[in-house]
Amino acid sequence: MKLVALTGGIASGKTTVARMLRELGAEVVDADALAREVVSAGSAALQEIVASFGPELLLPDGQLDRRKLAERVFSDPAARARLNAIVHPRVRERMRQEVDRIRSRRPDAVVVLDVPLLFDVPLPELESLPAIVVYASPRTQLDRLRERDRLTEEEAERRLRAQRPLREKLVHARWVVDNDGDLDRTRAQVREVWEALARDP
Numbered sequence: 001m002k003l004v005a006l007t008g009g010i011a012s013g014k015t016t017v018a019r020m021l022r023e024l025g026a027e028v029v030d031a032d033a034l035a036r037e038v039v040s041a042g043s044a045a046l047q048e049i050v051a052s053f054g055p056e057l058l059l060p061d062g063q064l065d066r067r068k069l070a071e072r073v074f075s076d077p078a079a080r081a082r083l084n085a086i087v088h089p090r091v092r093e094r095m096r097q098e099v100d101r102i103r104s105r106r107p108d109a110v111v112v113l114d115v116p117l118l119f120d121v122p123l124p125e126l127e128s129l130p131a132i133v134v135y136a137s138p139r140t141q142l143d144r145l146r147e148r149d150r151l152t153e154e155e156a157e158r159r160l161r162a163q164r165p166l167r168e169k170l171v172h173a174r175w176v177v178d179n180d181g182d183l184d185r186t187r188a189q190v191r192e193v194w195e196a197l198a199r200d201p
């Protein structure tokens, strides 16, 4: 089995590239989906979040009010660290389980770990994996973010500014997929990465 990490910046095209890799035959483990799963209604992680941040973070149906939580931690690094300490170990454990499950089913699979926050937060075990970084210029990120999430320029800028500049992540990349162009150009690059993965020992 071959493990690689996939990362990028907000709206840079990680999901799009993950889909292309899946079409080529990769197994994709989506850290964001697992992060949503571990805080689902009734979970131990959600109980800890409520104990730490207060019951006002629950919606009437018992689900986490993700928007409210995001606002709480947005400009408060200590709160963000508290939240990460609750969520990250559980996501790592779920990722490990998913990888084990794939290994037993498809021992020769290429497994792509889609980890948006790789290189933004400390994730020691994952940082040593060969990484695919999906790049788009800040202007393209803003345009696609505005369009996808129906945001104003200011809202999109605020979200982009909250992240480490994507350019700084490029030094960690084994492969860079430049997603500033159209989908065909991106698909051609993804195919090259896929072929390199098949060749690599």
Ligand code: ATP
Pocket: 008, 009, 010, 011, 012, 013, 014, 015, 016, 017, 116, 144, 145, 148, 179, 180, 181, 182, 183, 186
């Ligand atoms: P996030 O981390 O914010 O969820 P992401 O990195 O997963 O984003 P995507 O959702 O794949 O990014 O892409 C952002 C938006 O841009 C989507 O609406 C997607 O359809 C669109 N998009 C991605 N790549 C291209 C491209 N090459 N050309 C045009 N639109 C694109």
